[in-house]
Amino acid sequence: MTNxxxxxxxxxxxxxxxxxxSWHSPSNIALxxxxxxxxxxxxxxxxxxxxxxxxxxxxxxxxxPRETKGAVELDFWFEGKQNAAFGKxxxxxxxxxxxxFPWLEQVSLKIETHNTFPHSAGIASSxxxxxxxxxxxxxxxxxxxxxxxxxxxxxFKASYVARLGSGSxxxxxxxxxxxxxxTKALPGSSDQVAVPVTEIHPVFxxxxxxxxxxxxxxxxxxxxxxxxxxxxxxxxxxxxxxxxRNTASLxxxxxxGDKQTFIRIVENEALTLHALMMTSDDGFMLMHPExxxxxxxxxxxxxxxxxDICFTLDAGPNVHLIYFxxxxxxxxxxxxxxxxIKIKQNIRIDDFFGKGPIKVG
Ligand code: PMV
Numbered sequence: 001m002t003n004x005x006x007x008x009x010x011x012x013x014x015x016x017x018x019x020x021x022s023w024h025s026p027s028n029i030a031l032x033x034x035x036x037x038x039x040x041x042x043x044x045x046x047x048x049x050x051x052x053x054x055x056x057x058x059x060x061x062x063x064x065p066r067e068t069k070g071a072v073e074l075d076f077w078f079e080g081k082q083n084a085a086f087g088k089x090x091x092x093x094x095x096x097x098x099x100x101f102p103w104l105e106q107v108s109l110k111i112e113t114h115n116t117f118p119h120s121a122g123i124a125s126s127x128x129x130x131x132x133x134x135x136x137x138x139x140x141x142x143x144x145x146x147x148x149x150x151x152x153x154x155x156f157k158a159s160y161v162a163r164l165g166s167g168s169x170x171x172x173x174x175x176x177x178x179x180x181x182x183t184k185a186l187p188g189s190s191d192q193v194a195v196p197v198t199e200i201h202p203v204f205x206x207x208x209x210x211x212x213x214x215x216x217x218x219x220x221x222x223x224x225x226x227x228x229x230x231x232x233x234x235x236x237x238x239x240x241x242x243x244x245r246n247t248a249s250l251x252x253x254x255x256x257g258d259k260q261t262f263i264r265i266v267e268n269e270a271l272t273l274h275a276l277m278m279t280s281d282d283g284f285m286l287m288h289p290e291x292x293x294x295x296x297x298x299x300x301x302x303x304x305x306x307x308d309i310c311f312t313l314d315a316g317p318n319v320h321l322i323y324f325x326x327x328x329x330x331x332x333x334x335x336x337x338x339x340x341i342k343i344k345q346n347i348r349i350d351d352f353f354g355k356g357p358i359k360v361g
Contacts, residue, residue: 006157008141010102018064021139022361025132026056026354027117027125028172029209029312029320031266032247033273034180035239036230041167042191044230045243046181048250049171050207053354055117057128060361061136063107063144071095072104077112087111090133093165100161101137103144117349118216126223130165131172134158135357159193167227170194175356176205177254185248201257205353206325210335213347214290214317221277221284223315229280239276243269259324263302263310266322270295270312277315288317294339295319301334309334325352 034047066073072094076087090111098104111133115125138158141147149157155173163170163180170193171178177197183189186197221229230236246265253261277284291313298311298321307330309323321339323331335348 006100006160008101008103008147009145011106011144015063015065015107015144018062019140019143020060020062020361021136021143021359022058022060023132023135023139023357023359024056024058025128025135025172025357026052026054027128028052028168028178029314030168030171031177031269031312032243032250033269034167035227035273035276036233036236037167037227041164043167043181044236045240046179046183046185046189046247047168047171047243048177048179048197048247049168050177050209051172051175051354051356052209052351054351055128055211055349056115056357057125057132058114058116058360059129059132059136060110060112061133061140062110062112063103063140064110066106066108069106072098073108075108075110077110079114093130093133097137097161097164101141103141107144118347126166127169127172130169131158131162131357134162134165134169135173135359137161139359156193163193173357176200176353179247179251181247183244183247185244185251197251197254199251199255201255203257203259203324204254204262208323208325208328208331208350208352210321210323210331211349211351212294212319212321212335212339213349214288214294214319216347219286219316221286226277226284226315229282229284230276233276233280235276235279239272242272259308263308266310266312267299273315274313286316287313291317291319297339301338305330305334307331307334 028049028051030047030049032048034043036044038044072091074091076083076090078086094104135158158173159170171180174196178194179186179189180194182191188195250265274287295311302309307327312320
């Protein structure tokens, strides 16, 4: 799949009135991490994630008539306010995909976007933001050009477009679990788009993710910079092989209901991600002392209680506590009585295995 597979056409006649589409699209949490990219936002290794439910972005995209064709025109609103900084990133992205949607240069655009989670919660919002925008663009494309895509074609196109905005966003267009990146372990997998995981033992549809916010400040090193530091990383080759093995083992565990293998791999991936950050030539650390305290405690609690709990980390200090619905009461008690107790200004988001994006307008 390449850009030319998705090359669209411009408008044959000028737009007569504004057209609006709207999508809700969730964030996702990677269980096998994408870390390092090449070419036009292609991953150096396969990744596997769970699409969340409660943490999502709601985006409304309006195309209005415009007199002359030219560079992308965008009026960008975030949380009810015009936001020039985010708008600039969006214009750069939209301008880069005018080969896919040539009509972007023939209309005036307005994006109104809102997150269900606080902006300061430290949750990566680029996955939900870019997947919501990609879904809106694909819907608008169908309306403006009268194109008919079936459900599969539509999702893959949205995944492709989302990837160009932010790599991890391509996984959010599918419900439940999805894989992005070519791997022999999953026929049909691709570097260009994410694909849904279909062989899932029922126990893994009950996965939960409680996000414990340790710090909500902007990260000292962005994900894009982190990906860059994988170029020439002394452990890059070993990491790429390990991600392939972990993806294969995790897919097998998810298929067979093997919770112990799942726990082992999920924690191994989180620790590897942060170890790669620390061991890059220009090493950096995104974990805070509180992050280390919580993840160590989660491992101890698992040993002490036998609960099926584990942690994962994004590129930041916040902890994702992963567990299963049948142990929700015990885990809640632990979070309140044991883990959260020492966090002064904690914010906690209880999320779970999501059903995927929804078109709301
Ligand atoms: O999609 P990006 O460029 O923000 O990178 C995301 C990287 C991680 O969140 C650390 C891992 C992942 O696979 O989502």
